[in-house]
Amino acid sequence: MTKSAKPGGINKGTALRGIALDILLKAEDMSEKQEDLVNRVFSTHTGLDKKDRAFIKRLAEGTVERRITLDLVIDRFSNVKTEKMKSVIRNVLRLGTYELLFMDSVPARAVCHGSVELVKLRNMMGLSGFVNAVLRRIASERPDIEAIEDPAVRYSFPDWIYELFSSEYGEEKAVSIMKASLENRPVYIRLNITRTDREELKKLLRSENIEALEVPSHPEAFEIRNFGDITEVPGFREGLFSVQDISSMCVGEETARILEKMKPEHFLAVDVCASPGGKSCHVAEILTDYGKKTGYTDLHVISRDVSERKTERLIENRERLGLSVIETGVHDAREKEDGGYENRADLVIADLPCSGLGVTGRKNDIKYRLKKEDILSLQELQREILSNTDALLKEGGHLIFSVCTITREETEEQAQWIERTLGYRREAQRLFLPGDGGADGFYYAVFNKLR
Numbered sequence: 412m413t414k415s416a417k418p419g420g421i422n423k424g425t426a427l428r429g430i431a432l433d434i435l436l437k438a439e440d441m442s443e444k445q446e447d448l449v450n451r452v453f454s455t456h457t458g459l460d461k462k463d464r465a466f467i468k469r470l471a472e473g474t475v476e477r478r479i480t481l482d483l484v485i486d487r488f489s490n491v492k493t494e495k496m497k498s499v500i501r502n503v504l505r506l507g508t509y510e511l512l513f514m515d516s517v518p519a520r521a522v523c524h525g526s527v528e529l530v531k532l533r534n535m536m537g538l539s540g541f542v543n544a545v546l547r548r549i550a551s552e553r554p555d556i557e558a559i560e561d562p563a564v565r566y567s568f569p570d571w572i573y574e575l576f577s578s579e580y581g582e583e584k585a586v587s588i589m590k591a592s593l594e595n596r597p598v599y600i601r602l603n604i605t606r607t608d609r610e611e612l613k614k615l616l617r618s619e620n621i622e623a624l625e626v627p628s629h630p631e632a633f634e635i636r637n638f639g640d641i642t643e644v645p646g647f648r649e650g651l652f653s654v655q656d657i658s659s660m661c662v663g664e665e666t667a668r669i670l671e672k673m674k675p676e677h678f679l680a681v682d683v684c685a686s687p688g689g690k691s692c693h694v695a696e697i698l699t700d701y702g703k704k705t706g707y708t709d710l711h712v713i714s715r716d717v718s719e720r721k722t723e724r725l726i727e728n729r730e731r732l733g734l735s736v737i738e739t740g741v742h743d744a745r746e747k748e749d750g751g752y753e754n755r756a757d758l759v760i761a762d763l764p765c766s767g768l769g770v771t772g773r774k775n776d777i778k779y780r781l782k783k784e785d786i787l788s789l790q791e792l793q794r795e796i797l798s799n800t801d802a803l804l805k806e807g808g809h810l811i812f813s814v815c816t817i818t819r820e821e822t823e824e825q826a827q828w829i830e831r832t833l834g835y836r837r838e839a840q841r842l843f844l845p846g847d848g849g850a851d852g853f854y855y856a857v858f859n860k861l862r
Contacts, residue, residue, distance in 0.1 A: 476775035591846030658853035663693030685714035686721035765814035769852020813855035
């Protein structure tokens with residue numbers, strides 16, 4: 412992108428901040444997920460280079476992530492509370508305050524000037540002095556965020572979520588969970604064992620100066636650093652690896668343990684809410700490798716989700732990774748089986764819709780979109796789906812239930828419900844809290860259908 416965003420001579424920094432402002436204004440009504448919104452906005456600004464995109468993404472997403480904290484700071488230095496401000500002014504001040512407090516590389520003078528120019532461009536010339544004054548006061552005093560007494564405000568979480576975490580894990584752990592969500596999240600990849608091995612992939616990555624750190628607890632995983640667009644990382648397009656958090660890898664690892672124990676000649680796995688396909692592909696890679704070692708060929712993964720759009724993502728990943736054992740299909744897991752797979756599955760993977768409170772560090776708008784009453788609604792939805800999966804699973808088969816959240820209602824209570832209502836025997840389980848060993852928050856439990 413050139414120094415001027417368009418012939419009128421708008422400063423480049425102001426133009427980039429304007430795009431971030433557009434994202435924030437569209438995000439306020441919570442009608443669209445932030446990730447989808449950012450991607451859609453970028454698709455309309457095709458002239459942005461990687462550095463510009465990175466600046467906008469960090470500014471917009473960081474401002475959303477810290478919104479509660481930012482509003483407190485702004486309210487301290489403004490005679491008009493943020494909730495009373497016009498939407499444009501409120502979000503210009505949020506962007507500017509985020510830059511001042513969390514992006515030290517941007518000079519305060521540039522932040523104030525760029526914010527004032529944004530206000531003028533939005534035909535609010537009369538409020539430019541107000542915006543300038545508030546931001547200059549914040550820049551002058553530089554309030555200490557860590558000195559904010561209320562942990563929910565300090566780490567920018569709604570009160571009810573902090574109270575929920577505190578009631579389930581204690582105040583100290585609740586603070587640790589919220590703090591972990593604001594830290595830079597590590598990026599993990601899982602090698603495709605059907606196409607490469609640990610040493611070959613590590614050598615390839617390091618040849619491009621990409622740092623690849625081994626993860627002792629997960630033999631197929633690397634934490635990677637010093638890279639840009641993940642799709643440009645050597646080996647991605649060739650299907651040598653997938654991006655997956657180490658907590659999520661446990662579903663495939665449990666499948667490998669089941670195979671090792673059973674040593675079956677035939678195996679059918681059904682993933683009922685599979686998109687975008689990380690767990691399906693991991694299981695498929697394990698089955699493909701198992702087939703090569705044993706000579707068995709009747710090994711299949713049925714990966715299904717609710718819409719064509721979602722299954723398209725499954726197909727993209729299947730093709731990139733070269734996994735012919737995966738068959739995709741459209742099916743709403745809330746609906747009863749259509750007669751195709753009843754009592755046939757050796758394994759059902761039920762990674763179900765949930766509150767997502769384990770991944771707020773990666774999807775930072777979740778904490779604002781979610782309402783307390785949603786948790787019980789999601790619990791009921793999960794039970795509806797689990798009741799239907801029972802028809803898929805044959806006697807002696809295994810269910811792996813998982814969610815990317817940490818609420819008791821969606822984890823331990825669900826495991827107890829599966830035991831009590833479906834009559835399954837729980838064989839293993841694990842809860843990851845955000846920040847545990849670098850993992851996202853995640854829960855899984857393995858059950859055996861024995862009646």
